[in-house]
Amino acid sequence: xxxxxxxxxxxxxxxxxxxxxxxxxxxxxxxxxxxxxxxxxxxxxxxxxxxxxxxxxxxxxxxxxxxxxxxxxxxxxxxxxxxxxxxxxxxxxxxxxxxxxxxxxxxxxxxxxxxxxxxxxxxxxxxxxxxxxxxxxxxxxxxxxxxxxxxxxxxxxxxxxxxxxxxxxxxxxxxxxxxxxxxxxxxxxxxxxxxxxxxxxxxxxxxxxxxxxxxxxxxx
Amino acid sequence: xxxxxxxxxxxxxxxxxxxxxxxxxxxxxxxxxxxxxxxxxxxxxxxxxxxxxxxxxxxxxxxxxxxxxxxxxxxxxxxxxxxxxxxxxxxxxxxxxxxxxxxxxxxxxxxxxxxxxxxxxxxxxxxxxxxxxxxxxxxxxxxxxxxxxxxxxxxxxxxxxxxxxxxxxxxxxxxxxxxxxxxxxxxxxxxxxxxxxxxxxxxxxxxxxxxxxxxxxxxxxxxxxxxx
Numbered sequence: 001x002x003x004x005x006x007x008x009x010x011x012x013x014x015x016x017x018x019x020x021x022x023x024x025x026x027x028x029x030x031x032x033x034x035x036x037x038x039x040x041x042x043x044x045x046x047x048x049x050x051x052x053x054x055x056x057x058x059x060x061x062x063x064x065x066x067x068x069x070x071x072x073x074x075x076x077x078x079x080x081x082x083x084x085x086x087x088x089x090x091x092x093x094x095x096x097x098x099x100x101x102x103x104x105x106x107x108x109x110x111x112x113x114x115x116x117x118x119x120x121x122x123x124x125x126x127x128x129x130x131x132x133x134x135x136x137x138x139x140x141x142x143x144x145x146x147x148x149x150x151x152x153x154x155x156x157x158x159x160x161x162x163x164x165x166x167x168x169x170x171x172x173x174x175x176x177x178x179x180x181x182x183x184x185x186x187x188x189x190x191x192x193x194x195x196x197x198x199x200x201x202x203x204x205x206x207x208x209x210x211x212x213x214x215x216x217x218x219x220x
Numbered sequence: 221x222x223x224x225x226x227x228x229x230x231x232x233x234x235x236x237x238x239x240x241x242x243x244x245x246x247x248x249x250x251x252x253x254x255x256x257x258x259x260x261x262x263x264x265x266x267x268x269x270x271x272x273x274x275x276x277x278x279x280x281x282x283x284x285x286x287x288x289x290x291x292x293x294x295x296x297x298x299x300x301x302x303x304x305x306x307x308x309x310x311x312x313x314x315x316x317x318x319x320x321x322x323x324x325x326x327x328x329x330x331x332x333x334x335x336x337x338x339x340x341x342x343x344x345x346x347x348x349x350x351x352x353x354x355x356x357x358x359x360x361x362x363x364x365x366x367x368x369x370x371x372x373x374x375x376x377x378x379x380x381x382x383x384x385x386x387x388x389x390x391x392x393x394x395x396x397x398x399x400x401x402x403x404x405x406x407x408x409x410x411x412x413x414x415x416x417x418x419x420x421x422x423x424x425x426x427x428x429x430x431x432x433x434x435x436x437x438x439x440x441x442x443x444x445x446x447x448x
Contacts (some may be wrong), residue, residue, distance in 0.1 A: 076307055077304075080303070085273060
């Protein structure tokens with residue numbers, strides 16, 4: 001009960017701060033829509049390109065958002081206070097993960113709407129499946145992102161370092177997300193393999209990352 | 221025993237911030253830590269709060285080892301540091317509700333805010349607060365946590381006479397319940413009447429440990445100014 005209360009309080013706090021400032025979601029949505037427009041313009045707005053463009057936009061926007069995800073604690077010198085509350089620091093991880101997952105889900109909704117309009121893809125018939133695939137990918141993105149955001153707290157140029165660390169690790173999510181979305185949109189077989197890749201990635205990082213998070217924050 | 225340290229030391233890279241500090245503080249007592257800038261006051265308090273690990277030596281708070289039982293120490297300790305540690309985009313009440321949830325305490329934020337004279341500002345965002353109001357809010361959080369060990373760094377910073385009385389009341393409440401308080405300050409005049417023990421630090425070393433009643437004002441001025 002205490003674990004749930006602590007994680008929920010942290011997620012609520014992060015989302016409330018984001019709702020009032022709207023800094024991260026605005027920057028993420030701006031970048032994601034720009035990537036969709038640019039890639040659509042350069043590669044052509046063909047329906048077959050939509051999955052790759054959707055996931056590249058989502059990943060780049062997530063990278064931008066993740067590097068700001070501990071900003072409130074760092075800028076307002078609240079990290080030490082947060083870490084001195086009694087209880088496992090895994091609860092902090094789950095709270096941050098939950099809030100980031102929700103934020104990226106909102107972004108996914110925006111991106112699906114934009115892709116549906118610009119690429120003339122009929123998303124609505126397969127919307128539940130697309131949303132499910134998106135959530136599976138987002139869970140992994142958030143799992144790694146939350147850990148790396150903590151890892152880079154003491155680093156001065158963390159916004160610059162974050163893409164170098166995050167993008168290679170998130171490659172399975174990108175690949176799995178693109179292939180699974182393609183399979184859903186075209187109705188072709190082979191989606192099961194990529195569903196498995198995403199599920200294994202999520203399970204692995206959701207088991208390991210909270211433990212590493214407590215180690216990373218031991219004396220951040 | 222409320223607090224016990226043995227050879228407590230902390231090194232940052234090649235710099236010794238605290239060297240070989242051995243202290244005891246009985247339950248129900250108040251320790252006043254004085255010293256100039258860079259004396260190691262904040263380092264000592266951060267170690268006692270479990271925000272930093274000592275590089276040598278050991279310490280315990282009410283019998284709980286600071287390293288091996290850090291979470292137990294956190295359950296009974298409230299630390300008010302030089303940074304207020306509040307979220308400026310949240311209101312005062314939201315900040316305290318968050319603190320209550322994170323520490324597993326009941327949400328008595330309305331009471332705590334009333335005690336520090338911020339009841340009227342409960343719904344205002346902390347961004348709009350003055351330094352003194354933020355400091356009062358940090359005291360309200362400490363009140364909410366009902367600690368056995370109260371650690372106040374730069375205890376009277378930014379506080380007016382009413383604010384200083386809040387520190388007195390909070391310390392009194394903690395010690396009358398059998399707890400301890402450690403106050404680090406340059407303004408020893410404002411904290412001396414609360415103290416049972418005075419500790420002087422200079423360049424990380426312990427230079428004075430005396431009963432508060434036996435330390436003269438010139439001696440305290442010298443300790444606070446680092447002229448010893």
